[in-house]
Amino acid sequence: MAAAFRGEAPPLGHHNERAHHQWLADRIDKHYIEFITDLPKKIIYEVLGYTFYFAHYHLDMTDHYLTIEKNPSIEQLDSFYSSSDYDLVCFGHHHVIHHLTSDRRVYFNLGSLGCNHKPIARYGLVEVSESGINVESIQISYDNTDFLNSYEKLKVPDREFILKIFHGA
Template sequence: MKSYAIITDIHGNSPALKAVLEDIDSKEIEQIFCLGDMIGIGPDSNTVMELLLQRNNISFVIGNHEIAVIAAYKGELPPKGHEDERVHHKWLADRIEERYIDFLKKLPKRIVYEDSGIKFYLAHYHLNSMGDYLPIEKNPTSEKLDELYSNLDYDIVCFGHHHIVHQFKSDKINYFNPGSLGCYHKPIARYGIVRINNNSIEEEVIEVPYNNVSFLKSYEDLKVPDREFILKIFHGAQI
């Protein structure tokens, strides 16, 4: 049996990421797939990127927040749908190290991976034929997801972006989103494990408790733009 870790939507939360990486290291994990939105929302962009890039067992795709921060860094127009977040993304872009921008802008939007005859498709979120992210489906079902991937030959599709957990299984494909690692209404960091055993696929959501008090306080200490909205919507007004 082989096991893969799926992490997504860290959103600049370094203590949550540290807790998850420590938990992953306690298990026999072949590879980590990081499905985007490593930065954005939370203020710890540089620390998050340092933690991720010091490891050699992580494969990455880019997320919408990386795309938006890169645009702000380069002085380009914000991506569609991120116009109202430009002040926040510019604040992050002014503080992130250039080497991380150079790394992020080279990332793909999708990864195709195969192990023991099991074909993985991994992306930050579902993409249309032009390679653009689709709008979030608020009420996903296996039937709706099968329509999106009807012409593709995959056994498991892993994604993030929508911060809640998705575990759907159709006759054809397993669909798995372990939920946001860094944005949650509890002091818990989430990630997923995909286990491959012969021709079977098993997914599990892992919840790791961590101390988020200093992290949440840092929004006010650093005067992060839109901090009141972020703390309410993305962290459940825990402070």
């Protein structure tokens, strides 16, 4: 969406979403774009000697993206992160839950907050102690009726496709 706001070409793999991104860009205050653009792409944090890696999107757009984006295996993720010392990798972007643990690290993604086939919001708890890292996913139900109806009310581009793919409607 930020690229559409600035009139730039869409990012690799986002050409089909351009109309939707432009629709959003035409309606957002420029201060939000500046805020989003200034956010760090990744955060590395240490707790009790464990190193955490947080990123919205953890994969680059190389062959790794094509092979492990949708349903990564532990082996693929360990291979991708083989040169790092991260103990916990928390990432987003993917709309499905990933909670994988290898002998090297924990991979944790709670899925999408608003793009879900069920009206639930998820958050994660990370417990760190000398004995290790424990992560837990918590779910809370909510009423998303008004949100889903707003797609039609606001005439969101490609709303039928978006509702079907991201919300199961």
